[in-house]
C-alpha cells in the first residue's frame with residue numbers, strides 16, 4: 001500500500017492526464033512471480049540468459065536480468081552482460097509428451113534461473129504471439145492427426161517477423 005501511495009502521488013504530479021486521478025482499488029489476490037513450469041521439448045536456462053544465447057528455432061526474445069526473489073528480502077540479480085538479449089526457442093513452449101498443446105508465459109519450460117528472466121511481461125507477450133500465430137495460421141498442419149511439432153518453423157518465423165516480432 002505504501003508503494004501504491006507513492007506511485008499515485010507521482011502519477012498525479014508528473015504524468016499529464018493523471019492530475020485528478022484517484023486510487024480506486026487494488027487486486028483482490030496477491031501476485032506470485034514463480035508458478036508451475038512445464039517440462040518441454042527444450043528448457044531455457046540461466047546460462048542461456050547470461051550468454052545471450054541465440055537459437056535457430058527462436059520465436060521470441062528476452063532481455064531481463066536474472067531476478068530471483070526468495071523469502072523475505074532475499075533477492076538474486078544478475079544482469080545480462082552488455083545489456084544484450086537471448087532467444088526463446090519454440091521447444092520451450094511445447095510440453096513434452098502432449099500433442100497439439102502450446103504454452104506461453106511464465107510457465108515456459110525453464111530452470112528457475114531462466115524463468116526468473118523470461119517471466120516478465122515483455123517476453124510473456126512475445127511468447128503469446130509466438131504460439132497464437134501458429135494456432136491461427138497453420139490450422140492445416142495441426143488439425144486432425146497433425147501436431148504443433150509439424151509447424152514449419154521457418155515459415156512461422158517469417159510470419160512473426162512480418163508482424164514486427166523481434167526474433
Ligand SMILES: Cc1cc2nc3c(=O)[nH]c(=O)nc-3n(C[C@H](O)[C@H](O)[C@H](O)COP(=O)(O)OP(=O)(O)OC[C@H]3O[C@@H](n4cnc5c(N)ncnc54)[C@H](O)[C@@H]3O)c2cc1C
Pocket residue numbers: 030031032033104105106107119120121122124
Ligand atoms: C509482485 C509482482 C511484481 C512483478 N513486477 C513486474 C514488473 O515490474 N515488470 C514485469 O514485466 N513483470 C513483472 N512481474 C511479472 C509479470 O507480471 C508476470 O510474470 C506475467 O504477467 C506473467 O504473465 P502470464 O501471461 O504468464 O500470466 P498471467 O499474467 O498471470 O496471465 C494468466 C491469465 O490466465 C488467467 N487464468 C488462469 N486460470 C485460468 C483458467 N482456468 N481459465 C481461463 N483463464 C485463466 C488468469 O486470470 C490470468 O489473467 C511481476 C509479478 C509479480 C507477481
